[in-house]
Amino acid sequence: MVAPQRSLGGILLLITGTLTLIIVLLAAKDMYGNWRRLADIRALREATISSDQLFDAIEKLSVERDIALSMMQALDTDTIDDLRPRLNESRQAADESLRESMTTLNQFSFPEVAKLRAEMESHLAVIQKLRPEIDGAVDLPKEQRNPDLSKRWSAEVTASMQDTENLWIDFVRYFTNIDPVVTQHLWFKQLLRTITDYTGRERSLVGQLIAENATPTPAQVAQLLRGQGIVEASWSMSRSLAGQSGLYASIAPAYTDASSHYSTIHDMIQGMIYAPDAGQGAEYPISADLWFELSNQASDSLGTLKNRSIAQTRSYVEGLIAQTVEGITLQVTVFLLALLLCAYSFWVIIGRVIRPINQMVVALLQATRGEIVAPVLPTGRQDEIGKLSIVLHAFQQNVEEMKRTTKQLVQAQKMEGVGQLTGGIAHDFNNLLAIIVGNLDLLEEELPPNSKAREMAHDALTASLRGADLTRQLLAFSRRQTLEPKVLCLNEVVSRTTELLRRTLGGRIEIGMRLADDLSPALADQTQVESALANMAINARDAMPEGGHLTIETANKYLDEQYQMENPEVVPGNYVMLAVSDTGSGIPPEILDRVFEPFFTTKAEGKGSGLGLSMIYGFAKQSRGHVKIYSEIGHGTTIRLYLPRANAAMELPKEGVAELKTLVGTATVLVVEDNADVRSVAVRQLGELGYHVLEAANADGALTILLEDRTIDLLFTDVIMPGAMTGDLLAREAKRLRPDLKVLFASGFAEASVQNGSRSPDIDGHNLLSKPYRKPDLARRILETLQSRDGLS
Amino acid sequence: MSVTRLLMIDDEPYIGALVRRVAEGLDYEMRFVTLADEFKRTHRSLDPDVVILDLSMPDIDGIELLKFLATEKSRARILILSGFDARILNGARRLGEDRGLHMAGIVSKPVRIAELRTILETLKTTQPDRPND
Numbered sequence: 001m002v003a004p005q006r007s008l009g010g011i012l013l014l015i016t017g018t019l020t021l022i023i024v025l026l027a028a029k030d031m032y033g034n035w036r037r038l039a040d041i042r043a044l045r046e047a048t049i050s051s052d053q054l055f056d057a058i059e060k061l062s063v064e065r066d067i068a069l070s071m072m073q074a075l076d077t078d079t080i081d082d083l084r085p086r087l088n089e090s091r092q093a094a095d096e097s098l099r100e101s102m103t104t105l106n107q108f109s110f111p112e113v114a115k116l117r118a119e120m121e122s123h124l125a126v127i128q129k130l131r132p133e134i135d136g137a138v139d140l141p142k143e144q145r146n147p148d149l150s151k152r153w154s155a156e157v158t159a160s161m162q163d164t165e166n167l168w169i170d171f172v173r174y175f176t177n178i179d180p181v182v183t184q185h186l187w188f189k190q191l192l193r194t195i196t197d198y199t200g201r202e203r204s205l206v207g208q209l210i211a212e213n214a215t216p217t218p219a220q221v222a223q224l225l226r227g228q229g230i231v232e233a234s235w236s237m238s239r240s241l242a243g244q245s246g247l248y249a250s251i252a253p254a255y256t257d258a259s260s261h262y263s264t265i266h267d268m269i270q271g272m273i274y275a276p277d278a279g280q281g282a283e284y285p286i287s288a289d290l291w292f293e294l295s296n297q298a299s300d301s302l303g304t305l306k307n308r309s310i311a312q313t314r315s316y317v318e319g320l321i322a323q324t325v326e327g328i329t330l331q332v333t334v335f336l337l338a339l340l341l342c343a344y345s346f347w348v349i350i351g352r353v354i355r356p357i358n359q360m361v362v363a364l365l366q367a368t369r370g371e372i373v374a375p376v377l378p379t380g381r382q383d384e385i386g387k388l389s390i391v392l393h394a395f396q397q398n399v400e401e402m403k404r405t406t407k408q409l410v411q412a413q414k415m416e417g418v419g420q421l422t423g424g425i426a427h428d429f430n431n432l433l434a435i436i437v438g439n440l441d442l443l444e445e446e447l448p449p450n451s452k453a454r455e456m457a458h459d460a461l462t463a464s465l466r467g468a469d470l471t472r473q474l475l476a477f478s479r480r481q482t483l484e485p486k487v488l489c490l491n492e493v494v495s496r497t498t499e500l501l502r503r504t505l506g507g508r509i510e511i512g513m514r515l516a517d518d519l520s521p522a523l524a525d526q527t528q529v530e531s532a533l534a535n536m537a538i539n540a541r542d543a544m545p546e547g548g549h550l551t552i553e554t555a556n557k558y559l560d561e562q563y564q565m566e567n568p569e570v571v572p573g574n575y576v577m578l579a580v581s582d583t584g585s586g587i588p589p590e591i592l593d594r595v596f597e598p599f600f601t602t603k604a605e606g607k608g609s610g611l612g613l614s615m616i617y618g619f620a621k622q623s624r625g626h627v628k629i630y631s632e633i634g635h636g637t638t639i640r641l642y643l644p645r646a647n648a649a650m651e652l653p654k655e656g657v658a659e660l661k662t663l664v665g666t667a668t669v670l671v672v673e674d675n676a677d678v679r680s681v682a683v684r685q686l687g688e689l690g691y692h693v694l695e696a697a698n699a700d701g702a703l704t705i706l707l708e709d710r711t712i713d714l715l716f717t718d719v720i721m722p723g724a725m726t727g728d729l730l731a732r733e734a735k736r737l738r739p740d741l742k743v744l745f746a747s748g749f750a751e752a753s754v755q756n757g758s759r760s761p762d763i764d765g766h767n768l769l770s771k772p773y774r775k776p777d778l779a780r781r782i783l784e785t786l787q788s789r790d791g792l793s
Numbered sequence: 794m795s796v797t798r799l800l801m802i803d804d805e806p807y808i809g810a811l812v813r814r815v816a817e818g819l820d821y822e823m824r825f826v827t828l829a830d831e832f833k834r835t836h837r838s839l840d841p842d843v844v845i846l847d848l849s850m851p852d853i854d855g856i857e858l859l860k861f862l863a864t865e866k867s868r869a870r871i872l873i874l875s876g877f878d879a880r881i882l883n884g885a886r887r888l889g890e891d892r893g894l895h896m897a898g899i900v901s902k903p904v905r906i907a908e909l910r911t912i913l914e915t916l917k918t919t920q921p922d923r924p925n926d
Contacts, residue, residue, distance in 0.1 A: 430901075430902040430903055431805050431808065431902060433902070433903040434805075434808055434811070434902040434903035434904060435805070435807040435808060435811060435903075436903070437903040437904075437905065437906075438808075438811035438812075438903065438904065438905075438906055438909075439807075439811060441905060441906030441907070442811070442814055442815075442906055445906070464903075468903050
């Protein structure tokens with residue numbers, strides 16, 4: 001990857017990476033917080049279970065305490081003996097509850113629970129120290145019993161219980177940080193416990209009073225309760241219950257219930273205290289039995305309320321745990337999604353931004369260096385990169401086109417310059433040769449026959465005449481020969497000349513002809529046409545020393561503006577074409593442009609003048625025609641001579657232009673062509689026709705694209721390409737990979753030549769488009785092939 | 794047999810010498826000039842039967858000479874002997890014919906002596922009778 005500090009893509013990656021990292025860190029922090037909270041809430045559960053059991057134990061201890069207190073108050077009566085079994089019963093219940101509570105506390109590791117346990121243990125120690133004292137005091141004879149013990153005992157137990165409850169308050173406060181609702185639950189349970197405790201003490205004391213004195217006076221009751229500090233506690237409890245506000249929904253109804261239960265008991269006491277003062281004592285005869293029944297009902301009701309509260313608290317805490325676990329799950333999901341998003345962003349940035357940009361940089365560099373190796377650009381995308389690549393692609397094509405045009409222009413100027421030069425030289429030479437030849441003629445006449453001097457004059461004359469011949473050819477090239485254009489039927493000229501040529505060409509050359517039946521007459525000098533055909537045939541023969549196929553073809557052709565763009569010297573219009581193809585050694589592309597230059601020859605010294613093609617060139621130009629050569633190394637050469645149509649002054653084939661509008665398509669075409677110029681023209685024309693175009697410079701590149709998972713409807717391939725795989729083999733392989741693929745071949749050789757020459761059995765007139773082709777031809781053939789049943793016949 | 798008069802203009806004297814050898818061998822009375830003014834003067838004084846023109850000379854406009862001959866209503870048969878430029882040669886021939894001149898033909902350089910001799914012989918034997926003879 002490119003170093004981040006120098007690459008836009010790197011910066012994008014850095015930004016994306018950083019943002020994602022922040023998201024991931026935030027998610028991780030939340031996750032950690034929730035893990036912590038989960039641990040806290042689990043501790044909360046431990047704590048609520050512990051506290052419930054502790055309260056139970058404390059309550060049992062309170063019962064024991066209350067009975068013990070009752071006994072202390074009844075030291076001088078016989079009632080004490082009735083209370084003894086109840087005291088033992090309550091001790092047993094308290095011990096059992098404490099054991100259970102301790103077992104639970106021992107299971108939990110939460111530090112606050114450990115503190116509670118320690119406190120409970122010290123409280124237990126106090127109780128266990130006092131129990132024998134009480135037993136001792138009670139066991140004494142009635143007269144020896146010490147009432148003072150009662151007060152000390154009560155104070156000690158109450159102080160110890162107070163310590164435990166204070167610790168409880170700290171414990172609950174600690175949980176406020178974790179969950180305020182749980183805290184309210186805990187406070188509420190403590191409140192219920194206190195109510196139970198106080199009302200228990202109230203009712204036992206009042207009950208005792210009623211039992212001893214069937215109609216106690218209000219003053220007696222008030223004195224009794226005040227003496228125990230219960231009235232004040234009761235008032236404070238009332239205020240506490242009434243003053244609760246800001247309660248959570250889960251706890252508010254329970255408070256209301258508790259308040260009403262407390263009122264039930266408290267109202268009774270209030271009634272007992274104050275009603276007799278209002279003179280209603282006679283109407284308020286409360287028996288001891290009725291009192292205990294009422295107070296037990298109230299007590300049961302509070303107990304139920306407390307149990308319900310415990311169940312509520314536990315379900316609330318379980319809910320909290322479930323909620324937190326859910327939260328953690330969600331956060332883990334978000335975390336993973338963020339990671340995925342990050343990976344996807346990286347993938348997108350690298351694949352859709354960095355790579356295409358690098359591709360385009362390479363393409364631009366290549367274009368700058370003038371290499372015509374166009375890498376496949378990510379065209380076909382709708383985004384900015386796609387638009388940029390389309391522009392770049394157009395730029396590439398423009399550069400290539402400019403190079404091509406420049407090359408053609410330079411070549412044309414060169415030909416023009418050489419033409420003028422040779423023309424001028426030839427003129428002067430002709431004047432000189434006129435003198436030399438004339439005088440040698442005269443000299444030869446003057447000299448005696450068979451004399452050595454005459455022989456010498458003759459040799460000089462022969463050489464001069466060869467010089468004159470060369471000069472004539474040069475004049476032909478420089479378009480200054482004498483022409484006598486007339487209306488010709490090229491087919492006749494070809495037939496006649498070919499008969500004469502058969503012997504010259506020898507038996508090893510097989511001559512094929514495809515002459516257009518409806519061939520238009522041409523306007524040209526017949527002798528020069530014959531000479532041109534002979535020249536082309538002899539060149540073909542020389543290219544095929546081992547024999548081969550020579551194909552002569554005639555056809556009507558319209559050279560359009562597109563053709564003119566590539567061959568600037570051509571005037572668009574109707575032409576009659578004479579094409580000669582061979583299956584010989586071919587001409588290397590680097591010298592193909594130069595074959596028309598005078599004295600340029602690839603033949604061995606003395607085998608050719610190097611003027612044959614130059615003469616054809618000059619003749620074509622002087623006749624307002626055009627000559628074009630196409631060649632592939634190892635496969636052969638086609639030379640096309642275009643001569644103006646005799647009666648075709650300026651007629652244009654309108655049908656071609658009009659028809660073009662109906663010949664558009666939207667299919668995807670893979671263009672395979674080794675010549676970058678030809679490829680870019682095909683790609684542009686197909687693009688203009690609406691096709692989606694993919695391109696490859698050779699069979700390997702094409703197969704790579706074919707192996708990708710892309711839609712390709714038609715393979716448009718050159719027949720002859722460098723490398724092991726030619727177009728027809730590529731087509732076979734492509735059909736094997738994609739049986740539905742349609743195939744159209746293109747060849748620079750004349751159509752008849754491709755078939756006559758048996759270049760491939762797969763290729764016939766139905767799937768071959770002969771280069772150069774006009775845009776309407778390309779459009780029609782592509783459309784026909786797409787609509788055909790099969791690309792290969 | 795009367796003497797046939799031949800006037801020739803060419804910027805190259807050696808060509809003139811060459812043609813003179815052939816023409817005098819055929820009993821032509823030949824005058825050779827290299828300049829346009831001289832050609833016009835000689836044409837008036839000589840009233841030639843045959844004129845040989847080189848159209849492509851560096852400082853003489855051959856077409857101008859054709860126009861001159863037309864203006865003079867030259868009755869001479871005119872032979873164009875030139876090195877190159879078929880279009881101009883053909884154009885010149887058409888021009889001469891249009892102006893009523895007797896265009897005898899075009900001979901490309903380098904001309905073979907045998908060919909030249911045949912042409913000159915033909916011109917001499919087919920020489921129409923001169924009105925004032």
